[in-house]
Amino acid sequence: MIDLFTIVMTAAGLIFFAAGTLGLIRFPDTHSRLHALTKADNLGLGLIALGLAVQVPGPADLFKLILIWALAILAAGATAQLVARIAAPAGLGDDEKAQDGGSDGQERRRP
Amino acid sequence: MIASIFDLTLCLVILAAAGAATLGRDAFMAVVFYIVYGILIAMAWLRLGAIDVALAEAAIGAGLTGVLLLAALARVARKAGKEPASAASVPATTIATALAALVITIGIAYAFLTLPEPQGLQGHVAENLAASGAENPVTAVLLNFRGWDTLLESIVLLAALLGIWTLAQDEAWGGRAGLRHVTRPGSVLAQFGRILPPIGLLVGVYLVWAGSKQPGGAFQGGTVLAAVWIVTIMAGLMQAPRVADRALRAALVIGPVIFLALAVAGIFAGAFLVLPPAHAGWLILAVEAVLTLSIAATLAMLVFGPPEPEEKR
Amino acid sequence: MSSWYLLVATGLLLTIAGALWRVWRGPEQADRMMAAQLVGTGGVGVILLLAAMSGDWAMLDVALVLALLAALAAIAFVKSTRGEGEGDPEDDTPEDRASEDGAPR
């Protein structure tokens, strides 16, 4: 029964990961890729962690599992926002940026 | 069966990441592939049962080195005024290097396949583990059986930092390491800089403390603590220390100094770096604690880089 | 059960391979960085599964470190895109920048 729960949850987690990756590959522009990704991979990792939570031997490992998931959400959420800000001005001149390897906000550099 | 499929897939992905990091034209892309490569290699170490190495790889390879390379890239771009050009390919040199790498790879692969049954020192380590003061065999090797290597390695880190400091401009000497970071209070970055450090501190200390019984130790814990410090400074909550700061310099050298002092004290027991079995346990923990401090300070200073001139801030 | 874990882990590896493609393709630096984040999260997932498969739960520490440091590279990336490395990416209006310039240091 416990194993069945784990199987279902990890399988669901994998599906979310797969969906996230699909979005990352298929979506046309940086921002939509970002959205697809952050939602999918955190949910995916959460489901996998949930599935494994019933397998851990002790409370310490359970705590670690929760901490790992919390950290992943925190990191992904914050970085997605930050990266989105970086990508934002770049949207204005995608072609030019793509040529020299990406945006780096040089126009705002002070002397 | 499924295990072989997993391992094979992992190997292919690793090779793809390594190849892309090497062959990619874009320096930024190469750095990203390097970070990814570190994550994948950590998994490979886990498959080989080397959790300690996986921890170090996750912390240093995937974590800190990536930050270091990104910072270096930004620095080059800043100095050159543009995105660093990818290394101009000199056909002759490239071909010669590739050929040499190929020959070496074939040689190593051939030698590896003809190796006899591996006969490591696990038996010897296990026999002497009780007298080493550590329950984790890796810690026993690092801090006791081959403590001299570890002591020298901790000094190698300092040498690297000195090397980076030699790159400072003369007029900037004594100032704060790296750039000044500013964030708006209440921004995502600033909040992130408040939430992460307590957790990181906990994890770092836990890794050091756990190191004598299970995978972990000064290098891994120190790396996590360095990362915490870096995040705090990048989030603008703290300033990087001045390179002339006494407290900073004390933190940098205290680990190696205490370890060296312990090594010299060993001559009263007839050799060098002798840890008496009765006291080895707490001695190792104490050395690990100070080493963690020094490693964390050194790694963070390596990432911050040399001090920058004041007027450019 | 351990076969199942490895099966899911293999699946995760394939999603990682997909992310690698995006790292290669770009075109924005942000794309590459986000794809690397996915590799990081996927890597954490793989490590959790490896821990469950081997029953060696000390491996969780590796996942913990990876999750903790995952954000570091992204922050460094964001920071490095600012001209002088300083500043907050949220200050992206020129007025913000100007007022910050005038502020006493």
Place this chain on the structure above:
Amino acid sequence: MTASALALALILTAPLFGALAAMLMGRRGPAIALATIIATAAGTLILLVIIATEGAVHLAIGGWEAPLGIQLRADGLAGGFIATTALVMGAILAVAAKPFAGGKTERRSAYTFWPLALLLWGALNAIFLSGDLFNLYVGLELLTLVAVALVGIEGKRETLAAALRYMMFALMGSLLYLLGAALLYAAHGTLDIALLAERVGSAPGDIVAAAAITGGLAAKTALFPFHAWLPPAHSGAPAPASAMLSGLVPKASFYILLRFWFEAAPDLAGSGVLMLLGGLGAFAMVYGSLLALHQDRLKLIIAYSTVAQLGYLFFIFPLAGGESAAQPWAAGAWSGAIFHALSHAMAKASMFLCAGLIIEAIGHDRLPGMKGIVRALPMTVFAFALAAITLMGLPPSGGFTAKYLMMTASFAAGQPFWALMLILAGLLAAAYLYRPLALAFALPDEDAPAPKAVSRARQFAPLALALAAILLGILSAAPFAFIQIGRPGAAVEGLE
């Protein structure tokens, strides 16, 4: 507490303690260096006496015997290198005390120089005493990083480029060496040189490992064709750093090569390998000498001379290695090459220090500007001339003894080619060192600016080193016997 443990602890830790203290107390570098010199010299003297009276010293670090722990070994070879290093470092640090003095406010180059220099010393001592392949790797790693940093310590653009190139070569070398050591460990379950000697056979793994280790170390020793990094790196660094880099640093990787081929894997040393090493050395000798002839800057001449002089160190492999090891001439060839390594360390360090003082006096090191410099710097030019005598191999210098021993061995071994190369090496050295010397003694140009004064005390240090290189030749009997202590194969011949 035994005297040998105390001596080894002093030699290993004093430079490291000094480096850490210098890192902590930025402006006290010269004073800390002085304390380090005293402590290390004391340890070295104790160790020399112990080796001379009781034979080679062995110490298991932490009390852990091989294969578990790291073994320290101090035989005559180690003692010779440690003593020479102490002498050379002492002189270099004495000269460096002025340009890198503390001053009122801390300066970047003055701050970083002292910990780097002392770490370099510590790394050398760690290497010379180690009997463990991985521990040697750690020592090499420390040495490499420190040496690279010292090349770039003046922060000039072109020296940074030289430093980076040096680092690429050196790191490739380290990596190859590490691969070799890993292969040997995988095959034999030990990294201890003495244990490896019993276990290494001629399995494919052993051969690949030996090739990787040799290739890696050869790159670090700047053996042809891996020499390209050396001249810009050694000539670009400030003079005290150049003296360490040229006189001492390549000796460490050469020393490990000796330990590897003579102790860890003597049975693997087929004549092909030994001839190849000697042949590359001969090539390096000719090539380095010819390029030295073409340079117009004093430091570049000295740097190319290092390529040449390091080259004929490698004659030790065909003359004393493999099947020759058990022959009567091996002792002479062995001691000859070691004499060459030690006297070159002293003479080359002396020369670079002289070049540094000349640069201080006239502001540059271009040859024409050196005309008549002997009037301003008589002691320096005299020291340079003495060092040149050693490098040319003229009697009664240490370089002469070295060449004499190696040539005798070469004829005894029926391989006169090496003797011919040694004669050629001396002639070429005379040719490329003649130009700066002749200019130094020439009449100065009338319109030449007057050189700045350099204090006599500082000119004394290179003179002392050059004199020591000469003394090594005059008093060669005792060092000859000392270097033989613990030499592999010595017992077979009944030499001792």
